[in-house]
Amino acid sequence: MQARLVALMVKELLVVLRDPRSRIILIGPPLVQLLVFVFAATLEVKNVDVVVLNRDEGAAGLELVRRIEGSPTFRTVKPVHDPADLRSAIDRERAIAAIEIGPDFSRDLIAGRPASVQISLDGRRSNAAQIVDGYLGEIVAGFVVDENERAHHLPTIPRVVARNWFNPNLTFRWFTVPGLIAIIAQLIGLIVTALSVARERELGTFDQLIVAPLRTHEILLGKMLPPLIIGLAHMTLYVIAAVVVFRVPIRGSLLLLYASGVIFLAAVVGVGLFISSLCATQQQAILGAFLFLAPATLLSGFATPIDNMPPWLRPVTLVNPLRYFLVITRGVFLKGMSAADVAGQTLPLALIAVCTLTAAAWLFRGRME
Amino acid sequence: MTSPARATRAPARATTGVLTGPASAPERPFSPLVRGRRLAALIVKEARQIVRDPSSILIAFVLPLILLFLFGYGVSLDATRTRIGIVLESPSPSSRELAAAFQASPYFDARVGTDRRAFEEPLVQGAIGGIVVVPVTFDRDLRIRSKAPELQVIVDGSDPNTAALVQGYVQGVIAIWAGLRSVEAGREGGEAGGQERFWFNPARTSRFFLVPGSVAIVMALVGTLLTALVVAREWERGTIEALMATPVTRVELLAGKIVPYYLLGLASMALCTIVSVYLFDVPFRGSAFALFAISSAFLLPALGQGLLISAGTKNQFLASQLALLSSFLPTFVLSGFIFEIGSMPPVIQAICQIVPARWLIPSLQTVFLAGDLWPMFLKNIGVMVLYGLVFLALALRTTGKRLA
Numbered sequence: 001m002q003a004r005l006v007a008l009m010v011k012e013l014l015v016v017l018r019d020p021r022s023r024i025i026l027i028g029p030p031l032v033q034l035l036v037f038v039f040a041a042t043l044e045v046k047n048v049d050v051v052v053l054n055r056d057e058g059a060a061g062l063e064l065v066r067r068i069e070g071s072p073t074f075r076t077v078k079p080v081h082d083p084a085d086l087r088s089a090i091d092r093e094r095a096i097a098a099i100e101i102g103p104d105f106s107r108d109l110i111a112g113r114p115a116s117v118q119i120s121l122d123g124r125r126s127n128a129a130q131i132v133d134g135y136l137g138e139i140v141a142g143f144v145v146d147e148n149e150r151a152h153h154l155p156t157i158p159r160v161v162a163r164n165w166f167n168p169n170l171t172f173r174w175f176t177v178p179g180l181i182a183i184i185a186q187l188i189g190l191i192v193t194a195l196s197v198a199r200e201r202e203l204g205t206f207d208q209l210i211v212a213p214l215r216t217h218e219i220l221l222g223k224m225l226p227p228l229i230i231g232l233a234h235m236t237l238y239v240i241a242a243v244v245v246f247r248v249p250i251r252g253s254l255l256l257l258y259a260s261g262v263i264f265l266a267a268v269v270g271v272g273l274f275i276s277s278l279c280a281t282q283q284q285a286i287l288g289a290f291l292f293l294a295p296a297t298l299l300s301g302f303a304t305p306i307d308n309m310p311p312w313l314r315p316v317t318l319v320n321p322l323r324y325f326l327v328i329t330r331g332v333f334l335k336g337m338s339a340a341d342v343a344g345q346t347l348p349l350a351l352i353a354v355c356t357l358t359a360a361a362w363l364f365r366g367r368m369e
Numbered sequence: 370m371t372s373p374a375r376a377t378r379a380p381a382r383a384t385t386g387v388l389t390g391p392a393s394a395p396e397r398p399f400s401p402l403v404r405g406r407r408l409a410a411l412i413v414k415e416a417r418q419i420v421r422d423p424s425s426i427l428i429a430f431v432l433p434l435i436l437l438f439l440f441g442y443g444v445s446l447d448a449t450r451t452r453i454g455i456v457l458e459s460p461s462p463s464s465r466e467l468a469a470a471f472q473a474s475p476y477f478d479a480r481v482g483t484d485r486r487a488f489e490e491p492l493v494q495g496a497i498g499g500i501v502v503v504p505v506t507f508d509r510d511l512r513i514r515s516k517a518p519e520l521q522v523i524v525d526g527s528d529p530n531t532a533a534l535v536q537g538y539v540q541g542v543i544a545i546w547a548g549l550r551s552v553e554a555g556r557e558g559g560e561a562g563g564q565e566r567f568w569f570n571p572a573r574t575s576r577f578f579l580v581p582g583s584v585a586i587v588m589a590l591v592g593t594l595l596t597a598l599v600v601a602r603e604w605e606r607g608t609i610e611a612l613m614a615t616p617v618t619r620v621e622l623l624a625g626k627i628v629p630y631y632l633l634g635l636a637s638m639a640l641c642t643i644v645s646v647y648l649f650d651v652p653f654r655g656s657a658f659a660l661f662a663i664s665s666a667f668l669l670p671a672l673g674q675g676l677l678i679s680a681g682t683k684n685q686f687l688a689s690q691l692a693l694l695s696s697f698l699p700t701f702v703l704s705g706f707i708f709e710i711g712s713m714p715p716v717i718q719a720i721c722q723i724v725p726a727r728w729l730i731p732s733l734q735t736v737f738l739a740g741d742l743w744p745m746f747l748k749n750i751g752v753m754v755l756y757g758l759v760f761l762a763l764a765l766r767t768t769g770k771r772l773a
Binding site: 021024025028029032033036037039040041042043044045046047048049075090091092093116117118119120121122123124125126127128129130131133134136137138141145148149157158159160161162163164165166167168170171172174175282283286287290291294295298299303304305307308309310313327330331334335336337338341344 | 424427432435436439440442443444445446447448449450451452492493494495498507511516517518519520521522523524525526527528529530531532533534536537539540541543544547564565566567568569570571573574575577578598685686687689690693694698699702703705707708709711712713714717721731734735738739742744745
């Protein structure tokens with residue numbers, strides 16, 4: 001029995017590796033996704049263009065402008081002399097923020113009166129604008145604290161010392177790359193499985209498989225294990241790339257990562273087999289896989305946190321295997337997550353895997369008859 | 370690939386072979402009237418084909434609604450009510466006041482403790498997003514008033530975007546607290562907070578820029594993926610070669626494809642706009658004409674790309690992969706939809722410039738949130754039309770090679 005199973009698995013692996021279409025899927029999308037996401041998918045805000053309208057004639061206004069210019073976040077700090085220019089710079093997206101320093105800024109500071117700076121931001125890009133606002137607020141607050149200390153005024157705003165755990169410089173790549181490992185494992189596990197049964201039915205070889213001297217569960221295992229192995233192989237490549245090329249630290253145990261990776265892939269392979277059994281052609285299988293991948297990726301916390309979703313939508317993510325595996329990959333890489341914490345995520349993952357595999361086996365058996 | 374497929378293709382090729390000679394010659398003798406009727410007939414034929422094909426309806430209307438729903442509800446960059454821990458190392462009236470300010474803030478869901486170790490484990494698990502530590506020295510520094518008291522903020526850097534936002538919100542809460550204190554003390558302190566104002570989107574709702582952006586993704590899907598898939602299927606089945614055997618010219622052939630898919634693209638755009646405005650409450654401050662002009666300009670390169678991919682691959686499978694990688698993915702990542710182009714490395718920034726959606730998304734966000742801003746629209750429309758002409762010319766050339 002085991003020899004038969006091994007033979008079937010070898011055949012399945014060979015089919016995937018020899019079929020030019022499968023080869024394209026195995027190499028093209030993962031590679032492009034890695035490059036595009038690692039280099040372009042960043043919510044960091046750098047090289048920011050701002051305009052400054054300084055109506056203050058004193059030293060304080062100039063000093064504040066100098067501090068903004070000195071911050072590495074800002075690429076250009078362009079002075080304007082007219083509120084209309086300020087308006088059009090934001091309208092035309094030439095600047096994301098405009099700083100307006102009032103005519104009494106220096107005088108107010110010296111006299112110990114509240115001095116205010118008006119910051120206008122482009123709400124069309126509200127996320128980036130909020131982060132720029134944070135940077136500018138920090139600069140202004142720091143400036144005022146220093147000025148007050150210098151002038152021996154009573155300090156009123158506490159100085160905030162920020163520390164970022166797990167990622168001291170808030171390097172966005174450290175966030176993307178571990179997440180990408182989970183995404184690629186899902187993509188490969190799903191597509192390879194989804195194509196396999198659909199391909200046999202398109203080519204008409206599915207009937208041959210049915211009459212072959214194999215039990216149904218052997219065929220099932222033969223269809224499930226190869227995508228799992230290929231998925232793990234891809235995962236390994238990306239783990240190596242993450243550590244060697246992108247220098248993301250691994251603080252937890254690789255063993256935990258792989259153990260939960262197997263459970264995650266089992267859940268994904270179940271979904272893939274389900275789709276595959278439903279579809280008559282490879283084209284349909286690809287579209288079906290896309291229909292699953294889009295919501296699974298967007299509702300997983302890969303791009304934006306689950307906590308930001310409306311409360312009624314959050315429970316939906318509980319059935320999404322990617323959600324749990326993302327916590328594990330990021331946890332193992334950056335946080336050095338303990339076995340107990342990882343187990344808290346693998347348990348629901350295992351439950352989902354049992355469900356998807358059972359459903360897939362049921363549908364697959366139905367197709368065999 | 371398969372033998373049945375080859376069997377259906379073979380006769381088609383044979384017919385082409387016979388008719389190629391006479392077919393390419395009579396491009397002149399027809400009067401403009403006949404040509405116009407011929408083109409109209411082609412367009413009607415293509416339109417019927419779309420209406421009868423369930424996969425077209427799926428990609429043009431069902432998929433857009435699913436995507437819009439996901440982007441409208443599922444994807445949000447607004448960190449509202451982030452769970453944080455406040456550590457009061459030596460509780461005092463003023464530090465309790467500060468803690469109360471955090472608890473009152475709409476941005477935080479704050480729990481108060483006296484030992485930071487109690488919050489460290491939840492931070493690792495991701496159960497909380499940050500810890501604000503009010504150190505023992507805080508009260509003393511506040512009383513002595515010789516130097517500014519210090520506060521420590523520890524955030525979960527494994528999600529850098531939320532971490533940066535939380536830092537900003539903490540700063541905001543502290544500024545408000547300090548302002549209230551000086552008012553209560555009856556003195557006007559020398560503090561100067563930045564008073565910020567978010568134009569076009571005062572509540573900073575990320576949905577307001579994500580939803581117009583996802584309209585662009587939908588148009589890229591319909592324009593490029595759907596066109597590439599369906600036209601590639603015709604190449605695969607040989608029905609295009611059959612069409613070429615008729616007196617139809619290449620330009621007419623392409624125009625016959627472009628017009629129905631252009632209308633389909635506009636229809637899904639209109640559907641998405643209605644859903645955005647009525648379901649997601651995204652403001653629409655520009656004019657419908659501006660939206661129509663911008664979308665039309667974008668559909669030109671999108672359709673051109675789809676036709677080029679289908680004519681280049683002549684294979685549904687390759688076409689779908691190429692369309693996803695060269696249109697869907699760049700529209701998502703390289704267009705400024707979520708990720709700021711200015712923050713990317715220079716090489717990637719240069720690549721972004723040739724992505725048509727990069728010129729669409731700012732215009733869409735402006736027409737929804739800011740209003741009509743023609744100097745910006747005209748420039749972006751010009752660039753998109755230019756890309757469209759390049760793609761269409763390439764598609765025409767690729768289609769032509771096959772005829773020779």
